[in-house]
Amino acid sequence: MIRLLERPIVHFALAAATALVLPLVLRSGTLASEILIYGLAAAACNLLLGYTGLLSFGQGIFFGLGSYAAGLLLLRAGWPVLAMLPAVALVGAATAAAVGWLSIRRQGVYFVMLTLAFSQLFYFLAYTLSDLTGGDNGLLNVPRPALGGQPLSNPWTYYAFVAVLFLGLFAALQRVALSTFGRTLLAIRDNEARASAIGFPVRTFKVAAFAISGAVTALAGALHAMLIGVAPLSNIEYHTSETLLIMTIIGGAGNLFASVLGAAFYLVAGDLLSAIWPRWLLLLGALLVAIALFMQRGLWGLIERAAALVAREPDPNAASADATLPEESRP
Amino acid sequence: MTAASQAASQAASQAVEPALAADGLGVRYGSFVALKDVSLRVRPNSVHAIIGPNGAGKTTLFHALTGRVRAASGRITLGGRDITRTPDDDRVRLGLARSFQVTSLFATLSVRENLRLAAQGRTPWGALAPWRRVPERDATLDTADALLERLDLAGVAGRPAGELSHGQQRRLEVGMAMAARPRVILLDEPTSGMGTDDLGAMTDLIRDLGRDHTVLFIEHNMGIVMNISDTVTVMRAGQVLVEGRPAEVRDDPEVRRAYLGNMITGDLR
Numbered sequence: 001m002i003r004l005l006e007r008p009i010v011h012f013a014l015a016a017a018t019a020l021v022l023p024l025v026l027r028s029g030t031l032a033s034e035i036l037i038y039g040l041a042a043a044a045c046n047l048l049l050g051y052t053g054l055l056s057f058g059q060g061i062f063f064g065l066g067s068y069a070a071g072l073l074l075l076r077a078g079w080p081v082l083a084m085l086p087a088v089a090l091v092g093a094a095t096a097a098a099v100g101w102l103s104i105r106r107q108g109v110y111f112v113m114l115t116l117a118f119s120q121l122f123y124f125l126a127y128t129l130s131d132l133t134g135g136d137n138g139l140l141n142v143p144r145p146a147l148g149g150q151p152l153s154n155p156w157t158y159y160a161f162v163a164v165l166f167l168g169l170f171a172a173l174q175r176v177a178l179s180t181f182g183r184t185l186l187a188i189r190d191n192e193a194r195a196s197a198i199g200f201p202v203r204t205f206k207v208a209a210f211a212i213s214g215a216v217t218a219l220a221g222a223l224h225a226m227l228i229g230v231a232p233l234s235n236i237e238y239h240t241s242e243t244l245l246i247m248t249i250i251g252g253a254g255n256l257f258a259s260v261l262g263a264a265f266y267l268v269a270g271d272l273l274s275a276i277w278p279r280w281l282l283l284l285g286a287l288l289v290a291i292a293l294f295m296q297r298g299l300w301g302l303i304e305r306a307a308a309l310v311a312r313e314p315d316p317n318a319a320s321a322d323a324t325l326p327e328e329s330r331p
Numbered sequence: 332m333t334a335a336s337q338a339a340s341q342a343a344s345q346a347v348e349p350a351l352a353a354d355g356l357g358v359r360y361g362s363f364v365a366l367k368d369v370s371l372r373v374r375p376n377s378v379h380a381i382i383g384p385n386g387a388g389k390t391t392l393f394h395a396l397t398g399r400v401r402a403a404s405g406r407i408t409l410g411g412r413d414i415t416r417t418p419d420d421d422r423v424r425l426g427l428a429r430s431f432q433v434t435s436l437f438a439t440l441s442v443r444e445n446l447r448l449a450a451q452g453r454t455p456w457g458a459l460a461p462w463r464r465v466p467e468r469d470a471t472l473d474t475a476d477a478l479l480e481r482l483d484l485a486g487v488a489g490r491p492a493g494e495l496s497h498g499q500q501r502r503l504e505v506g507m508a509m510a511a512r513p514r515v516i517l518l519d520e521p522t523s524g525m526g527t528d529d530l531g532a533m534t535d536l537i538r539d540l541g542r543d544h545t546v547l548f549i550e551h552n553m554g555i556v557m558n559i560s561d562t563v564t565v566m567r568a569g570q571v572l573v574e575g576r577p578a579e580v581r582d583d584p585e586v587r588r589a590y591l592g593n594m595i596t597g598d599l600r
Contacts, residue, residue: 180451180458180465187448190437197397197435198511199423199452204459212461 005307008174011257015039015170018260019163028271029155030227035267036159036166037223039260042247043173044216049245050253051177052209053189058099058115059244061122062092062214064236066221071139071231072132081147081226085165088222089215096214097207104206107192119238126236138232142225152226162223169216173256176212185209217244246284250291252298261299348411350375350545351396351427351515356405358388358395365391367569369405373515373562378541380556380577381549383566384589389549390432392566393519396547397429398422409515423452428513430504432520432549438493442484442503445492446475449510478506483532498529505536516540518548522555534559557581565589 004010018039022032041063048054069091073079079087103114126133133139144152152158176182188195188202196202225231234240243266251262266284273280295301349372358366366388373379381389394400396407398419407415409425417425437445450471451458466472479485482502487495492503501521508516522533530552538559540546550556556563556577563580565572567589573580580586 175464176461178465179461179463181461181463183444183465184448184451184455184458186440187437190439191435193399194431194435194437194507195448195452196420197399197423197429197431198449198507199420200448200455200458201420208459208461 005304008178008255011255012167012171012174014257015260016167018264019167023156023159026268029159031267031271033155033159033162033223033227035264036162036260037220037227038244038247038267039263040166040169040223041217041220041244042251042259042263043170043256044213044220045244045248046251046253046256046259047173047177047185047213047216048209049248050255051182051189052185052206053192054104054206054209055112055245056100056103056115056210056213057112057238057241057245058096058103058118059213059217060236060238060240060242061099061119062096062217063221063224063240063244064122064126064231064233065095066092066218067225067231067235068126068133068139069218070222070225071142074143074145074226075139075141081145085219085222088218092218092221093211093215096217097211100207100210100214101203104203104210115241116238119241123233123236123238126233133231133233136233138230138234139225140230142229142231144226144229158227162227165219165223169219170256170260173212173216177256181205181208246288250287250298252300254297254300258298258300265299347374349373349408350377350410351547352408353392353396354406354408356392356395356407357403358391358400359403365569366395369566369569369571371564371571371574373545373547375514375545376541376543377561378537378546378548378559379562379564380560381547381564381566382551382553382556383572386568387566388569389566390519391569393429393517393549397427397517420452420455423511423513424454426514427517428508428511428515429517430508430519430521432523434497434500434504436492436500436503436507439491441489442492442495443472443475443479443488445503446478446506446510447471449507450474450512453511474510474512478510482506482536498525501525501529501533502536505533509540513544515545515547518546520549520551522550522552530555 019036022035023029026032041059045056045059048056066088069088070084073084073087074081099115099118103111103118106114127135144158146152147161150157152161184195184200184205188200188205192202221235224235247262247266248259249262250265251260252258269284270280273283291298297304351373353369353371356366356369357364369388369392381392383389391400395402398417402415405415406413409422409427412425414422414425437448440448479488484499484503484506487499492500495503501523505518505521508518518537521537522530525533534555537546537548541559560577562574563577564574565580565586572589573583573586
């Protein structure tokens with residue numbers, strides 16, 4: 001059972017199951033789409049955080065730029081959706097490569113500060129260029145054009161469109177994580193100095209990881225703008241970077257599906273709790289503290305522990321001989 | 332060392348192109364001079380030891396030779412090619428690999444994956460392919476598997492490197508340098524912290540490496556140094572004190588003075 005939970009095909013099956021189950025349990029197609037969109041952006045964030053060891057506060061830049069680029073291409077240039085998406089991915093990849101290239105010149109705290117600084121820079125840039133971005137109001141009236149004769153105006157039709165893209169991109173991210181490239185990222189995360197000493201051009205690998213993460217994040221931003229019909233200033237705000245990081249950490253940085261789980265948890269909890277108590281973010285803060293202190297592998301770690309308990313029960317010897325829980329955190 | 336033997340050994344070392352050479356190498360950390368005017372010639376397919384008291388600059392010399400720290404002055408050549416300004420990862424591709432004094436592995440990755448990565452490091456651009464799966468069987472895995480056998484690590488191939496015993500980690504540490512199939516291999520205290528049981532195997536391994544590689548190693552155990560080295564360089568205070576064959580170095584009065592009162596393991600017979 002534990003071994004099963006480590007297999008990528010199982011993670012993909014779980015992602016597909018999520019996409020199928022959301023319409024059954026949620027009444028709002030908008031919320032369901034939002035879960036997949038943020039799940040995608042969190043998984044892209046995880047490629048940097050969990051696989052490369054880079055805590056990037058710049059993810060909001062790529063998400064926001066994706067929203068603006070999609071809005072401008074659909075609204076002003078009148079591009080069809082299928083032409084807009086690759087263009088947005090390119091914008092995201094190029095921007096992320098540039099931001100990454102400059103930020104990775106420093107390590108640790110200074111790297112984090114640089115991504116934060118870029119986040120502020122792009123926010124004010126978007127704020128200032130109000131002719132393009134609509135400034136404080138956001139870029140309004142982003143259309144949701146029909147796709148090959150099929151209108152996407154219904155929330156659940158749009159959800160189906162998002163779900164297909166979500167699964168395709170999720171599979172692509174998995175492919176990246178399993179490739180020789182992804183395995184090298186793990187080595188860089190574990191021990192950057194050694195990775196360099198055995199011959200890997202570490203900076204190039206980090207920039208490439210940024211570009212891939214940026215492309216997927218920008219696509220998520222584009223889908224979000226189409227979802228809500230606006231490319232809001234808040235999408236490029238520092239707060240979006242923070243939200244994506246929180247989703248990634250709540251889910252657990254170990255694998256890509258964990259990020260989808262984190263995003264789903266964050267959004268559903270927010271949806272339920274905000275109706276009861278407007279200060280629900282306070283509870284989220286407490287949860288983050290608990291995760292940082294006691295369950296560094298996040299919600300996914302909890303699932304792994306539960307699976308370990310279930311797997312042990314049929315074997316009474318193992319259960320009695322060793323009642324302790326499996327190790328929950330690895331460095 | 333007599334003047335005649337010094338001249339003879341110099342003539343001999345200049346006759347063949349050194350596998351690795353440093354000329355007038357200097358390294359500074361801020362205002363501290365860690366290396367001053369160090370010249371070194373490592374003959375191809377020889378086992379060359381560097382000894383000296385703590386703080387003599389041995390590891391700094393390794394850092395400079397492998398490109399981890401930038402030389403403030405002087406010149407480094409690898410097989411006649413100037414690599415003074417070459418970045419560390421490029422030096423691996425040119426055939427220079429090293430192991431570390433403090434074990435430096437990919438702790439959460441399996442032993443086999445550690446070696447596969449080290450073998451891949453020789454052709455790293457091939458790994459920059461986000462769409463390419465790790466093949467079931469290729470040259471890097473063959474290298475990794477051969478090393479698992481040679482280092483007696485096959486039994487723990489699937490375990491995370493961080494969970495190995497100290498002796499196993501030290502062997503893997505050396506194996507990581509070997510996996511790049513270098514011409515020149517630099518080992519920084521390969522036996523550091525090893526129990527006596529493991530010492531024999533490591534000594535044999537280093538001697539064995541000298542047959543098809545050029546080995547430059549830092550070592551505190553004089554027994555090993557005297558037994559397997561072709562040449563010994565003694566360093567003190569960032570400079571080369573003496574260089575010569577083991578027997579010459581052992582009998583040198585300067586060396587004996589440099590080591591007086593210093594903690595070194597093994598016998599200085």
